Amino acid sequence: MLESMRQFKAGVFQALGHPTRVAIVECLSRCEMSVSGLCDAVGIEQANASQHLAVLRNKYLVETRKEGNQIFYRLRDPLLGEVLEKMREFFFAHMNEAMEVLREEKKVARKRPQAAKR
Amino acid sequence: MLESMRQFKAGVFQALGHPTRVAIVECLSRCEMSVSGLCDAVGIEQANASQHLAVLRNKYLVETRKEGNQIFYRLRDPLLGEVLEKMREFFFAHMNEAMEVLREEKKVARKRPQAAKR
DNA sequence: ATACTATATTCGATTATTAGAATATAACAA
């Protein structure tokens, strides 16, 4: 049971563990949006959006509503927005290290130029 | 800047996105612990613990203190415990889907028997 | 019926993460 709970939590965190999905969840925490709306807002391709949305759907983090031939997404539970909000607090509390982390990651990325496209 | 923040958040979520690391963070949210203490508590090998701790260290989620030849880990900021706490609320609010997610994942795992060792 | 638009899925190549084994380092004890 404890182990199941950890698996569940880890699954949710992992679903949130990608910048594109963070962006999507942040958009949706403001209001519901169609897939094409999300593509525009986040600046990604349709197929890619669909894949990321599938990840969020599989963890039941988002719900959908069909209207005509569009599909509107929304957060399943505002609690998820609150988790993001906590993370924002955390970010500001640790601004300096946060920047350090990002600088480190860029430095590593430079050392592997074949991975630079990401 | 917005993008940096998302990368930072995603990085933190990703660091939390593994059941072993969730277990470690939960232990540490109660009290500081040595590596061997964590190994016992979580039930993992030393080398594996060290790797997971390195992930948490790289995101500045934990701090260390040396005492003799032991190293004690603690959470960098109780805010992190609060993030986990929000996730616990989320878990209980969605118990049913949570169970569904886990059942689904087990089902998928059964279909790929070569991955059964995990 | 065909055509068009919105979204989802599948496939292939690449990259990242993982566990475990072996090795390295550092503190301490005899």
Next chain:
DNA sequence: TTGTTATATTCTAATAATCGAATATAGTAT
């Protein structure tokens, strides 16, 4: 010194996640 304990790092093989391209599906319009 040698040995022992605690922790970290490196390496390898396996697994998983990612992107982009191509394809599929479903709704709507003509």
